[in-house]
Amino acid sequence: MFGEFDFDVIQRSWVYLFTTGMAFTLKLTILAMAGGIVLGTLLAVLRLSKIRAVAAVAGTYVNLIRSIPLILVIFWFYFLVPYVGAWLIGSPQPIKVGAFSSALITFIMFEAAYYCEIMRAGIQSIPGGQVSAGLALGMTERQTMMQIILPQAFRNMVPVLLTQSIILFQDVSLVYVLSITDFVGAATKVARRDGRLAEMYLFVALVYFVMSYGLSLMVKRLEKNTAIGVQGAS
């Protein structure tokens, strides 16, 4: 059944696919992951804030982002960022934002909502007595959060955060809707040029499978190694 397939197209184009497409995908994944975890942690702290209004604003943002599709969020930010940028620097015209920056901002803002829920669970998994102990030692609330709660919450949640990052790695393929040359985009360009859609997408699927599966095995191993004995990382 693969009789009419011509896998030669992959041999001709794999250098381009990886140096242009996969490089873009990985760069976007790693930067969005870093930005998303920082912003997500901040959102989680805000969501657990004692000031009701702050918690409500953060909570609304997170729930809003989590209830609409990623593609819609991509469109939103793609059109919104130039206007917000213009407003920030006081320019009368919408500013020009490159495809990469636009995608990066989108994914940071989107994934932050998901990382926020993970970090919130992480923070809530730390026994409340530790906050009291920190305060009793004379630390400020901020110090308690930064030096006692967050490091432990982060450590407990590293496997979950990484699993979410593998999802992010797969989600990045959706920048396809903006005609950006990520891994899928690059493959599509070559496939359309050579009329070899089937071979190309099978190859893309194989690459994604090997990478995601490999990463998930690594996360599993890490999970075993970093689990804190007494508390359990559940």
Added chain:
Amino acid sequence: MNYKWNWGIFWEESAYGSGSGTYADMLLGGLCWTIATALCAAVLAFVLGVVIGTLRTLPSKGWRRATNAYIELFRNIPLLVQLFLWFFVFPELLPEKLGTWLKLLPAGPFLTAVVCLGFYHSIRVALMFSAGINALPAGQKMAASALGLTLPQAYRHVLLPMAFRVALPPLGSECLNVMKNTSVALTIGLVELTASAQGMSEFTFQIFEAFSAATILYLLVNVAVLMLMRILERRTAVPGYVGGKTGQSGGR
């Protein structure tokens, strides 16, 4: 910001030509496709997921390995790529006549989206279901076999009904995920809600009105599904289990 807002745009005749209705009709039409696709895909995902989730809990190791392979396969390929595989590659693998017929089918994007999303989400349903079965006390299965029920009977009359009630809350949120993921089908030409909003923004340049409307519609569906699920959960909650009346643990 020199963006000209025009909220009246929704009541203007859409640029698709006369008789195609207003832009509001266009968005509502998209919403209908979103809901139809999501419903069909959810049903397929549920059926597949229940079968695979059940197989996962059988005593034989072979089934466990086979279902694990299935789960890893569908989990580690991005949804977009899976959709392209179903849409562009799958017809090539069929006998030529059948493949051509499938490619020319007007409802092709819809059917492809349903099948793709059904398989994609079936893995999560399977995981929830097998977790639900495994969460039942071992005594239930023992009691069933002590009563003389065969293994299929034990599953049919004891384990599955219980597992369904335990797994219902996560199944509800999975429905919302199916609905959100239908938007990926715009890449193969299904004009669902996000695609309608994008089309409207391209015709009118009223980008933010179009996307705001789509966002609000998605939120409304979310709220509706959540309310429905809450009622269902209350009806089906098993006393003494998570979500049942007793044993609530307080958060911080």
